[in-house]
Amino acid sequence: MSNCKKLLIVGNPNAELTKELVKAYRKKLPSLQIDCFALRPLESNQENVFDKIYNNSMFEWWTRNFKTRARIGWLLGVLLNLIPNIIQHTRFSRYDVVQVQYVSLLHQYAMRFYRMIGKKIWIVFWGTDLFRCNRFDILGTIVKGADQINCHTPELKQTLLENLPNASLSKKNWTQCFFGLTPLELISEFKEKQYSKLELFNVLHIAPTDKKIIALGYNASSAQQHLKVIENLSDDVFSNAQIWLPMTYGNSSEYIRKVEKALIDKNADYVIIQEFMTNEQVAALRMLTDILIQVQVSDSFSGSMQEHLYCGCLVITGSWLPYSTLIERGILMLKVDQISEIGGVITRAMSNFDELYENLQINPDIIESISKWDNVIDNWVQATIK
Secondary structure (H helix, E strand, O other): OOOOOEEEEEEOOOOHHHHHHHHHHHHHOOOOEEEEEEOOOOOOOOOOOOOEEEEOHHHHHHHHHOOOOHHHHHHHHHHHHHHHHHHHHHOOOOEEEEEEEOOOHHHOOOHHHHHHHEEEEEEEOOOHHHHOOOOHHHHHHHHHOOOEEEOOOHHHHHHHHHHOOOOOHHHOEEEOOOOOOOHHHHHHHHHHOOOOHHHHHHHHOOOOOOOEEEEEOOOOOHHHOHHHHHHHOOHHHHHHEEEEEEOOOOOOHHHHHHHHHHHHHOOOEEEEEOOOOOHHHHHHHHHHOOEEEEOOOOOOOOHHHHHHHHOOOEEEEEOOOOOHHHHHOOOOOEEEOOHHHHHHHHHHHHHOHHHHHHHHOOHHHHHHHHHOHHHHHHHHHHHHHO
């Protein structure tokens, strides 16, 4: 099926997206050797899905002892840890593809050496790597060294084109491969088993309620703009809904206390979730949510939001967020141009929720088509072997 026999992923072996991608590769190409040059060591409680992991111990030493010039530390690790290990274990048989997952500026000096060990260099943007970039001059040298570039939304590609006008991007091979969402499989399983609402509440260890459930964001980052949203919700919403705030990662306990105080001042019925959630609990949360407020400052292609859409949840999002890929495929969401509009939009939605909910049932099939691993892995395979 393929002349591609060896793939080296440069990235974090603990990252769920990377691990699930490797598992999906193995289903389609069971003979493909998949190794990893690790951004950080594999944690003891994490599953190893790779054939071999090369650790960058030099980079770890460098970052412990020097707080600057991390790109030099990474380069030294490539020269002293990666290349010698490849020579030892493979007699310097080059990889067919070196795939950089998450395009960090760390790779600036290392790109030319990836060329030594790989026949094709494929960089895969995740979104946050590009949106948080403050040195497009450095990013330009990384992009120039790649043969293939993956941007999963048109907005990502456009951002690159606008900020790197001299990087000869027209000569690059562009791909649009989506990451699958493993939680969709579990949500499907719960649906097939026809879990009741009571059973889902029990999975979450949250007391059942008959109120509408509104999820505010999906992490504790202040970029989710919790405080601004709370300020703009009406008394009617607070009286008729329970506000859920998943805050298992993303910010300090001080910020969470500020958010909780704002809820108390509004006499809100709320649940703040801070403890780590199992996959089953995440699925239950998505299925129980009636409305998701997703108005963070910036985003790429939120997996959490897609999981809510897959459950038929009403999503209220900001018009400034780059979701054209979803809109073009027919996804129904409500948009606001500014956060001050949220209170009125939710009040109107809650007063006509049953009819609105029926219209939302087109969303699950669309999300399944673009975000279930079985439906997206073929594009990854074709982009790898071509």
